[in-house]
Amino acid sequence: MQLFNQISWYLFQEWKRYLGSIALLIIIAILQLLPPKLVGFLIDTISTNKKYHYKLFYWLVLIFLTSIIIYIFRYMWRVLLFGASYKLAIILRKKLYLSLSQKNSSFYDKYRTGDLMARATNDIDKIVFAAGEGVLTLIDSMITGISVLIIMVIQINWKLTLISLLPMPIMAIIITKYGKKLYIAFQKSQQSFSNLNNQTQENIKNIYTVKSFGLEKYEIKKFKEILSETSKKSIIVSKIDAKFDPIIYFSITVSNLLSITTGSYLVWNNNITIGQLTSFIMYLSLMVWPMLALAWMFNIVERGSASWSRVNEIISENNIKQMKNKKILHHKSNIKIKISSFQYPNTKNIILKNISQKIKFNNIVGICGPTGQGKTTLINLIQRNFKIKKGQIFYHNVLISNFKIHSWRKKISTVNEKTFLFSDTIANNISFGNINITKKKIEYVSSLVNIHHEIIKFPKQYDTKVGAKGIILSGGQKQRIAIARALLMNREILILDNALSALDKPTQNMIFNNIILWKKQNHTIIIVSHELHIFKKINNIFIIQNGTIKDSGTHDELIKYQNWYSKMYHQQQQK
The missing domain is CATH 1.20.1560.10 (ABC transporter type 1, transmembrane domain)
Structure with a gap:
């Protein structure tokens, strides 16, 4: 009763x-x-x-x-x-x-x-x-x-x-x-x-x-x-x-x-x-x-x-709380990261600690480091996927936790290593979130990620159904379609978290160069990758080791002395 x-x-x-x-x-x-x-x-x-x-x-x-x-x-x-x-x-x-x-x-x-x-x-x-x-x-x-x-x-x-x-x-x-x-x-x-x-x-x-x-x-x-x-x-x-x-x-x-x-x-x-x-x-x-x-x-x-x-x-489970003093974002600015320590809920292991860095607007920032050191965790915190108890992230000198979650995430496009595609056409997967987009723009971003020439070889071209989770596509094709989707959204902050891992070096370099052209002085780009050759044209590189940023600087600066970056870069070049 x-x-x-x-x-x-x-x-x-x-x-x-x-x-x-x-x-x-x-x-x-x-x-x-x-x-x-x-x-x-x-x-x-x-x-x-x-x-x-x-x-x-x-x-x-x-x-x-x-x-x-x-x-x-x-x-x-x-x-x-x-x-x-x-x-x-x-x-x-x-x-x-x-x-x-x-x-x-x-x-x-x-x-x-x-x-x-x-x-x-x-x-x-x-x-x-x-x-x-x-x-x-x-x-x-x-x-x-x-x-x-x-x-x-x-x-x-x-x-x-x-x-x-x-x-x-x-x-x-x-x-x-x-x-x-x-x-x-x-x-x-x-x-x-x-x-x-x-x-x-x-x-x-x-x-x-x-x-x-x-x-x-x-x-x-x-x-x-x-x-x-x-x-x-x-x-x-x-x-x-x-x-x-x-x-x-x-x-x-x-x-x-x-x-x-x-x-x-x-x-x-x-x-x-x-x-x-x-x-x-x-x-x-x-x-x-x-x-x-x-x-x-x-x-x-x-x-x-x-x-x-x-x-x-x-x-009734606690949703992401929306405070009364939330501010709607209409401007573009820097991101400041100040994290004393962070650990995932119900765990004791500290994943990130003593991080204090600035990501300047309109810059391209690279994040690298050994596996399992907290790179993706940092990306999750920028996206507000988890709450930071000891530390803060600022945008335009305002705590990102003070913004409406919807407004904040409307500023970000993210492509993860494990991409997800809907059981729909290639065109609809690329235009996801853009209802009234033209076919010309879809083809443009597809060209930027070097997949347009492959799509038009399909019998139905952009109207080809990709199947459950894009089963008819290769790993590299899935990643490029996901990147095209993110570019088409044209958000202020673009995050690529190992989004180029399934591609060969020439394709990686081609896509990265095209993204730089797409940027047009209006976007902040954060790239997480183990492929250090793509970091040559990046404004600033963060090396995360043991949950903290050990070194930072440009490619030319970091390559000059002994550190994880220079060691790994030379090893990759020898291959």
Whole structure:
């Protein structure tokens, strides 16, 4: 029942739909009381030999018309109620997507893709089902149950009603007990389903790696183990779920037995008529639905509540905070980096320390150093992918944390070593983020990265579909398309993080020279690379070793004395 409180904001938002559904359900509940009353009256009329045969046709037509009206009203409330619940699915998925787009990198270190997909699909479906069927069963069972109960007490016999409904409180207690167990079991089942989703997603994503190492049998075995665990959790849920119906049907059977035995005694003593007993038994049959609905409601609402907890966990997880004093960026300026120390969340290893440097606007800056020394970490901090606790990064002498995250990132284009391409055409991948861009501009940036001549060799040229993650392209082609995309965005700050690693030296030099021409005194470029030959024309080079900047300067300055840069440069030249 907690779920209704959790989604109360939506119930109030769509109050017209829900109120309309409730009104129709009340009308239906009242109309359902008419047929048993008419049947009881007919039986009493026939049993007492009263001459009302001429009204028989009238009563039958009335029962038929009542059924037709009930059918129409049932259709109407379904449109209203389920329409509202499906709308909730759209709202929740929008909220979830918006929340995911505002999370920082530490969030994605905590949650896996398959788990997030399970919450966005399976869990939201359970919430929507509870918001539709759950509301229906709650309102319909309450209205039908209360209205039938009033008729049974007032118009037939209160003693018979009391005795017949004795099993109901016991049934309610047992169902409540199992409902709590179902909530816990279903949460575990959903988490197990998320694990299964994770494994499936990773296997499909890395299918070529699995095949290349011949690990199909190993991965199948691992998948079967996770599948078996998921099945066990689902069976536990099913076992608890299976206990609901027997309890309900046993309670109904006992109620019918009590009503017949007690009713027969009352008829024998002339306290009620046979027609009244018949009406009572028909009314009691109408109570079957509220009782079944009660068990069903507990089932779907507890499932929905468990799913809500999982979805709300993601939505309510801290997003990147937007302070009230954020400033919108309209200028171009220098970047100042002052970091005392930095370590990733939930780790103790210090990745960066004692860094104090300036990246001047309109300059090209190179970052190099041994593997695993913090180069990419520094790039992540400039992009505000992680929060710096001991240190700051300034832009135009203002903390970048004081800018709106969207405004700051609109100034940056980044190309990483591991590029991502959408399952779309080459043209759409290059023009990503530029809806109204012309084909001429797409071809221009493609020429800058030396891939235009390769694209036009494809049968459909720029309209060629690249497949999942650009499967039809080579590593070098993917990188060049990603660089073309970044150039087309024409942002103030261009970051290339090992973005040329899959290319040969002549192509690297050609692209770098073209980027210098593209720059046109309007861009700050930061290049991270192990290929030191491209740093010859760079304004400033930072050498990161052991998490700090050991040396800095131009290529000509650094090559003059013994340091990591000069040593590696000479080694690369000898190759």
